[in-house]
Amino acid sequence: MGAPKKSGGRVSEDPDELVRVPLQAILLADSFTTKFRPITLQRPKVLLPLVNVPMINYTLTWLESAGVEEVFVFCCSHSKQVRNYLEKSEWLSQPNFTVTTIESQNSVSAGDALRLIYERNVIHGDFVLISGDTVSNMSLTQALLEHKERKKKDNNAVMTMVIKWSKCNPAIHQSRLGTDELFMAIDPNTKQLLYYEDKVDHSKGTLHLDKSLLADNPSLALHHDKQDCYIDICSPEVLSLFTDNFDYQHLRRHFVKGLLVDDIMGYKIFVHEIHSDYAARIDNFRSYDTVSKDIIHRWTYPLVPDIMSFQNTATKLERQGIYRASEISQSQTAVVGPCTVIGCGTKIGNNTKISNSVIGEGCKIGSNVLIEGCYIWDNITVEDGCKLQHAIVCDGVTIKSRAVLQPGVILSFKVVVGQEFVVPQYSQVSLLQRPVEEDSDEELEYADSPSAITNKVEESDPEIVSQVSETHCSPDSELGTGGVGHIWSTYEGGHEEEWRHSVAPIPADKILEARKTLEDNLELTLDSILPPSGELKPNSIESDEDNEDSKDDSDYFEKEVEATFLRAVQENIQVDHLILEVNSLKLSYNKLTADCAGAVFYSMMKCALDTPHSSADSLMQNVKGVFTKWKKALTSYLHGDDEQIEVILKFEEMCLESTKEFAPLFTTILHHLYEEDVIGEDAIFSWEDEKKGADETDKVFVKHAQNFLTWLKEAPEEDEDD
């Protein structure tokens, strides 16, 4: 406690120090992905309204209230729009909060952005790295203090990641934010991050951890229920690390994993877990939906609609979580259900039902309209009798009477849906055509992602397949009578994931199916694994495979030995050399001496058989010839009874299967082997013992050799007599 005490004296100064060194932040106003297409073709993601307030406002508001004093907003795509927005907003004129934009046209990844910022040399101390689509109300002070304390003790602690406990849907391996299940190994004492994997192949149901992780760390907790908030507190070294490793592109996939794997530099990443605070990043349409609902349910307090919308129009919170801005004209017969936000100047017609939705400013909603779980932005006209479910409708869209939006539809800016037209589920509609050349740069984030993520469930799903064809069939440039816009045909691979990342709730059958396959998998894994630990499982599989392999192996081995022996015979190689060669084969195939003995014996017999012979006698002569010449090769492997028995068994097997010519000569050859001292009498007796319990068919040769055996048993007595 000596050291902390010492710093305890300076505690009164420390907060002052924190204030004096202005806390900086880098806000990436570009996600470098294409997940929000087609909307992001026309407007950058950070300016998309989230519960009627542009996303970047949430991030900036949080940064300001968390005590950040200087923010560098890095804009890439649509940088002008971002800059214009910031100029119009009051963010550039805050007293203790400076916002500076950094523009770049050719950055294609977060890595590029950070390298550029490093070149600008504007970051002087610890900084917060955040993406412009993050909503949070956490207090940074604790995390910052922890980071600084660690940094003081260990210069290699370069980054603190913020994580939050959030359970994952076990059936579909997806968090509530629509991101993939994330596995993290954390040292429970030091909070050091040891392992990070967000692309796990669930089909195998296994996770591979480096053994050194377990060896090097006294304790380690593996989590799959933590959510990465994508809020990082970084030391300035992080920027230079990005510059040094110019191939780092993605913050997590390259940078974090890179640092974790690389043990040369010894850089460490730590985590800070938040409990009562909220933090989440909007990564896809699913998280857009989830975070919107969290905001409406006030988890993000004080970043909630009635407080956030302060500048423009006062929004009031009514019962059941209904937020109403001013100047709304609503028909007496219209029903606004719970958890709904209605922007100012919106008109709602007779008998219209709205629930669980967000409706922007200046919308005109006709009569008998049903709106459920939708995100309707500004200045949208919905004519009478429409039915909208779980859709995102961007600015300026017109939906003509009695049109239907099925769950998961995205209507980009100014699209017009024709009368009575049914927009099929998960379709994306835009005035623009899908860019033909898939910009490989923008795809970068997912270009290297393993395709293994595709779930086997949907591949075999005929419904989905039919849907694909349906989407293809619908007229690409037509949205019913009077419609304007193109339905983007969904490209292969993307489609089956559509329900995962869409705003619509996951269809119940999908979850059921996923659960079923999960159960099946579980049974499978339970069958195959004896030890409960997941780590041992692959080993057990391997050993199974070993058994199968070993059969092939021994065949190969025998053939190799045979070939070697034949070559030795033909080229007249010395016996010692032959032994050497067989030994090397033995090592490379990882065989026992007994196997060698068997193989060599087999080769010798085969050689004898192959030498031309007229009768059994001449064959016997051949055998004797071979043995006299190559006996040494065989005997060098016959160290004990086991090897000798192996030879007899081999011989027996040969007589039964491959080389039946030897069958009548079995006893003769056995006798010869005995006389040549290749096989001792103990081996022969134990062979006989072994065969006693066997089937009658197996005893054929024992009977065959009965005479020899009895003679053998009598022989020692004779010796004694002598």
Add this chain to the structure above:
Amino acid sequence: MHVTHLYAKTFQRNIFPKHPTRTNRHCTNSLGSIGEKTQTAENQIQWSFGSILKILSNLNISSLAKHSIETQTLKTIDVVILVLSLTKMPNVQILVNDFVNQLRKRKIEGSQATGQQTAELLRSVISQQRVPHTNQATTLINAVRAVGEQLISANPVELAVGNIVRRVLHIIREEDLSLATAAIAGLGLSAASDDEDDVERDDHHGLSAAAVAAAARSTLRLPSLQTLLEDTSDPAAIPHTSSSGGESEGKSRSVEKGSRGRKLKHDVIEAVNELIQDISTCYEQIAEQAVEHIHQNEVILTLGSSKTVLEFLYAAKEKKRSFKVFVAEGAPRYQGHLLAKELAARGSQTTLITDSAVFAMISRVNMVIVGAHAVMANGGVIAPIGLNMVALAAQRHAVPFVVLVGSHKLCPLYPHNPEVLLNELRSPSELLDFGEFSDCLDYASGAGSIHVVNPTFDYVPPKLVSLFITDTGGHNPSYMYRLIADYYSADDLVVKRRPITGS
């Protein structure tokens, strides 16, 4: 040294140096007028020179100004102060924005802190407002209203903001009227031209000057019992009305027309200072009454944590009263735990109970003493969540339900007014752990989502309240509207600017 510190503080806030305590008022007066220097004032000024110099050197004020301070000529000090306030002039808007931001982000909590900071902000707004020769009061009122409107909409739930804004508006009107009456009394002719702008009060000025001078203050407000009593006994030395200081000064300097604007501002700032002082000392004044209410061996029940309640109980404890306290923990924020800890540390017999145990314990309780968030004009109380239940329990068992409120919590609005936002829903994370329940909040998989509601306040109707104890004494709920009429003028109930004033 206390005075020095105050000097430094007020300097930093870029306003004319004012002493919040009444004893120091003489000192400030003499700063304003060269003629009247009292011995004490000189001492205090000399005392605080060191700190003024420090501030000046921080601000890089020219050495000339420093020199003039060293020579201790009061006139130059006045000039320096003026210079200081001028150099920092544009800061008001920044201060306002800053405060609005803090209110919006709910960074300031508690009506006491909010009230005090609002008053301090309005003080700087007034001090930096340039006043024309005519219409001074209207100018000031408009300036305060403009700021007040922003502040109120920044956090409509924090009623103390609106209360203080209205109090300050009321102060301006009162000071203006008292100046006017003084002027009429002294110099009957000039008054009429000065006060043309104050349309509301034109009818008063139609009366004879002498009559106005006598009746002005009492006609301004409803004739409450208190003012009637005070007026008859000793009109010059009313201890807690804000205009008492202004009158004496008014006599000395009512002649000069140009100085009247500054005079008004000056007096208003005086009064606002007093208001700030009142807010910061309201505990003490409430706590002074503790012994009258808490008797030996009584059992007191309270819920949550309130500084006023703590001080109140502590004051009784100090006077050697022995009593027991039951503290209900006040879920979901559990501030009752803190209160219990604090009370135990100060040696009270403290028992902590859950909120749900209140009904079980109430039969043993002699009195319920709680704090409040605000008191509405009808005597209804807006109080931390759970208090309505306690009040009902108290009523059921005929236990007196006593509410301690500082006067800054008195709100002139009625709770049925749609303009009044009575409640605020806070984050559900105070109730349950997000991680634990995150699977129930997975809206996508339709696993039945929980909607968690976490309201901050309860409304306790006036019929459940037995007694209010304010810094001016104990009052019945039905008396609250009279008390409120003393503090606010009816014109200010709606702070929102009328569209005409903008042009």
